[in-house]
Structure formats: C-alpha cells, structure tokens
Amino acid sequence: MADQFDLESLVTLEQTFYDQGYEDGHAHGRIHGLIEGRALGREKGFEMWEELGFYQGFATMWRSIYIAQNRQDERALHHIKHLLDLISQFPKVNPSTAPTTTVEIGGATTEVDIEKLFRQIRSRYKALCSTLGVRPSLRAADGSAIAAEELAASSTAAPSGGVRRTGGGDDSGMAAISMGVDVEMGGDGSAAGTAGPPKIWSLDSM
Amino acid sequence: MDSPWEESAEENTARDAEWTKISSEFTNAGYREGITAGKEGALQEGFDAGFAQVGAPIGHQLGFLRGLASGLNSYLKSAKPQGGADDNERLVAEIRQITSNLSDIRFSDIMPPDLEAEEHARQHLVQEGEAMDESEEIAEKKNVERIEDMFASLSAGANPDRLTRPTTQDLHRLSQQLKSICTRLNFNIETWEH
Numbered sequence: 001m002a003d004q005f006d007l008e009s010l011v012t013l014e015q016t017f018y019d020q021g022y023e024d025g026h027a028h029g030r031i032h033g034l035i036e037g038r039a040l041g042r043e044k045g046f047e048m049w050e051e052l053g054f055y056q057g058f059a060t061m062w063r064s065i066y067i068a069q070n071r072q073d074e075r076a077l078h079h080i081k082h083l084l085d086l087i088s089q090f091p092k093v094n095p096s097t098a099p100t101t102t103v104e105i106g107g108a109t110t111e112v113d114i115e116k117l118f119r120q121i122r123s124r125y126k127a128l129c130s131t132l133g134v135r136p137s138l139r140a141a142d143g144s145a146i147a148a149e150e151l152a153a154s155s156t157a158a159p160s161g162g163v164r165r166t167g168g169g170d171d172s173g174m175a176a177i178s179m180g181v182d183v184e185m186g187g188d189g190s191a192a193g194t195a196g197p198p199k200i201w202s203l204d205s206m
Numbered sequence: 207m208d209s210p211w212e213e214s215a216e217e218n219t220a221r222d223a224e225w226t227k228i229s230s231e232f233t234n235a236g237y238r239e240g241i242t243a244g245k246e247g248a249l250q251e252g253f254d255a256g257f258a259q260v261g262a263p264i265g266h267q268l269g270f271l272r273g274l275a276s277g278l279n280s281y282l283k284s285a286k287p288q289g290g291a292d293d294n295e296r297l298v299a300e301i302r303q304i305t306s307n308l309s310d311i312r313f314s315d316i317m318p319p320d321l322e323a324e325e326h327a328r329q330h331l332v333q334e335g336e337a338m339d340e341s342e343e344i345a346e347k348k349n350v351e352r353i354e355d356m357f358a359s360l361s362a363g364a365n366p367d368r369l370t371r372p373t374t375q376d377l378h379r380l381s382q383q384l385k386s387i388c389t390r391l392n393f394n395i396e397t398w399e400h
Contacts, residue, residue, distance in 0.1 A: 017229045021236025022243075029244025032338075035323040036245070037252020038260075039344050042320075044253070045261020046313045050269035053400060057273020064393040065281050092266075093258040134280040 041094065048118075051139040052087050055125045059083045062132065079128035086121045090114075264317055266400045268308070271381055274395065275305045278387070300387065304380050311372045312351060 059080045066077060091114070129136040279301045282294065327338040340348075381398065388395055 014228070014232045017232035018236035021233035021238075022240035023236075025237035025240025025242075026244035026247075027240075028237075029241035029246075030248040031244075031322075031326055032241075033245035033248030034252035034255075035320065035326060036341050037249040037254075038256035038320055038323070039252075040249075040341060041253035041256030041258075042261040042317060043256075043313070043344065043347070045257035046265035046317075047261075049262040049265035050272075050313075051265075053266040053269025053271075054273035054276065055269075056266075056400075057270040057275075058277040059273075060270075060395060061274045061277030061393070062281070064388070064395055065277075067394065068392045092262050094254040132280065133284060137276055 045094075049092070052090055052121065054137070054139060055083060055121060056087045058125070059087075059128065062128070073131075076128065076131045079124060079131055083121065083124045083128055086117060086124060090117055090121070260317055261313075263400070264313065268311060268313075268316070268377065270400050271377070271384060272305070272308045274384055274388075275301060275308055278384070278393075279305055297387070300383070304383055307372070307376070307380055311377060314348075314351065315371050316374050316377055 062076065063080045063084075065071075066073065066080075126136050279298075282298050282301060285294075323338075330336065330338045385395075385398065
C-alpha cells in the first residue's frame with residue numbers, strides 16, 4: 001500500500017517536472033518563433049510589395065504624364081488603369097492566412113488567386129511597357145540586381161521595340177517567388193523554415 | 207567516532223543527487239519539447255506581423271518611388287526635349303542619380319529595428335555568452351550584404367559616399383527630389399505615401 005502510494009506520487013512528480021519544463025520551454029520557444037517569424041515575414045512582405053510598388057509607381061508616373069500632356073493613347077491608358085486596379089486588389093497582409101482575401105478577390109483558393117493575381121500584374125506591366133516602347137525592368141528580390149538592371153538600362157538607349165526579355169525567363173522567376181510564398185506562408189508551421197531539429201536553443205547552457 | 211546518523215546522511219545526499227538528476231532530466235525533456243512546440247506555434251503569427259506591419263509597407267513605399275523614377279526615366283529618354291537640350295540632359299542625369307541612389311537602398315537600411323529580438327539576443331549573450339542564432343535565409347542575406355560592403359569599400363576611392371549606408375532620411379530626400387521634378391514638369395502624382 002505504502003509502496004504503491006510512493007510509485008504513484010513519483011509518476012506524478014515526474015509529470016510535474018516535465019510539465020514545468022514544457023511550460024518554460026514553450027514560453028521561450030514562442031519568443032523565438034515570433035522573432036524568427038517576424039524576420040522572415042518582413043523580408044517576404046518587403047520583397048512582394050517592393051515589386052508591386054514598383055509597377056504601381058511606374059504606371060502612376062505614366063498616367064500623370066499622359067494627363068499632363070492630354071494624350072489619348074487608349075491602349076496605354078487601358079493598361080495603366082487595369083494594372084493599378086489589379087495592384088489595389090493585392091492584399092497587404094500575408095495572403096495565405098488572411099481570410100478576407102478570398103472574399104475580396106473571389107475564386108477558388110486564396111493561394112491560387114494570389115499567384116494568378118501576381119502573374120496578371122506582371123504581364124500587364126510588360127504589356128504596358130511594350131505599348132510605351134519601354135524596356136521592362138526585371139524585378140528581382142535582391143536590390144543589387146535591380147541596381148544592375150537599372151544602370152544597364154540607363155546606359156544603353158532604349159530599343160524602340162521595347163520588350164527584349166522573353167516571357168520564359170520571367171515566368172521561372174515568378175514560379176520561384178510563388179513557391180517561396182507557399183513554403184513560408186503555409187499554415188503548416190513545420191514547413192516554415194524549421195526543417196530538422198531546432199538549433200536555436202542550447203539546453204545545456206540554460 | 208561512528209554515529210548511526212552518518213551513513214544515513216550520506217544516503218540522503220546520494221538520494222538527493224539522484225533526485226536532482228531525475229528531476230532535471232524530466233524538466234529538460236519537457237523544456238526541449240516545449241521550446242519546439244512554442245516556436246512552431248508562433249512562427250506563423252510572427253511572420254504575419256512582420257509581413258503586414260513592416261515588410262509590406264516599407265517595400266511598397268520604396269518600390270513605388272523606384273517605379274516613379276523608372277517611369278520618369280523612360281519618359282525622358284523617349285520624349286523630345288521640351289526646354290533646351292541642356293535642360294533635358296541635366297534632368298536625365300538627375301533622374302539617373304535618383305534611380306541609382308534608390309537602387310542602392312537596402313531593406314536593412316530602412317527597416318526599423320526589432321527591439322524585442324535585440325533585447326532577447328542580449329539576454330542570450332549575457333546568460334550564455336553566445337549570440338542568438340538567426341534563420342539561415344536571413345543570415346545568408348546579411349553575409350551577401352557584408353561582401354557587397356567589402357567590395358564597395360575596396361572601390362571607395364572613387365566614391366566615398368558608398369562607404370556609408372543610406373538611411374530613411376536619404377529616402378525622404380530622394381522622395382522630395384522626385385516630387386520637385388514632378389512639380390516642375392507639371393506631372394501630378396496624387397499620392398506619395400503608401
């Protein structure tokens with residue numbers, strides 16, 4: 001009787017220690033999850049919206065030029081209007097977890113819509129460029145690539161035909177970006193950059 | 207002199223040590239499980255916050271200015287000079303400079319610090335004497351930027367400006383420059399802030 005009592009209390013105690021450890025660990029892990037998640041989310045949000053903002057700025061500038069000069073090129077203005085309209089539909093919160101985006105955009109699933117929307121925006125931008133006779137700027141996540149592109153573009157005269165780049169090259173870039181979105185924004189936390197055992201915390205030093 | 211208590215005291219010590227070992231084993235096991243669960247449960251929440259509160263708005267603003275500059279640049283190259291040819295050339299050079307300066311700005315130059323992350327990293331440093339790990343993606347990006355800085359400093363003889371990183375003030379100044387050019391040309395951009 002006494003033995004049984006001891007055993008039970010021992011098991012309970014072990015559980016108590018485990019629970020105590022778990023609780024402390026969970027609180028610490030949460031801090032790290034938030035920090036790492038924020039860092040990744042900042043990068044991704046910047047990357048996506050830097051690109052979208054670029055198209056928006058480009059279209060906005062040309063629209064103001066057309067208005068100032070009272071030019072009536074319907075094709076260019078049509079592209080500008082649609083491009084700005086598409087960008088205004090793009091969510092400013094993480095598209096994969098915001099439930100409202102599905103409603104706003106309407107369609108099957110949110111992620112597919114975001115990809116589709118991004119693709120539409122890119123091709124609309126390219127269409128606008130070719131109508132304007134301007135070489136489209138390749139948007140890359142990395143600022144230095146943009147710098148190189150801009151400098152290259154500014155040091156050579158713009159070809160009158162405009163679009164030099166083939167669609168294929170850009171599309172692969174698109175695929176890479178949207179895949180990144182899937183991986184990092186997926187609701188499944190395990191996919192969000194934590195493959196393998198976490199190495200952030202060292203237990204022995206706690 | 208032998209006390210009957212002595213042996214018992216030793217036994218107690220041994221038992222205490224064993225007890226401490228068991229308790230810390232279970233505590234550590236719980237801690238390990240808890241930290242993983244806590245991290246994974248919070249990653250998405252952190253991601254969404256960083257995306258919506260910092261990354262998207264700052265990216266939008268910088269991208270917008272870059273787009274305006276790019277649009278203006280492409281217009282000036284295609285347009286017939288309105289004023290004198292000299293005026294136009296000066297304007298093209300000015301826009302090119304703005305474009306180049308805007309391109310030099312990195313996200314890391316203009317994003318606000320994550321104070322909570324910095325504070326937590328400090329705690330790790332104080333308690334363990336080692337820095338907090340970063341995600342591989344971020345660490346790699348910082349490495350690339352470090353290498354870029356090294357190259358910039360090697361070729362800095364020609365351009366000492368490259369040694370100091372741009373700031374939000376520089377971004378603001380570039381925005382003002384663009385604004386005044388647009389005003390001069392009568393191009394009305396309705397919204398500058400995004």
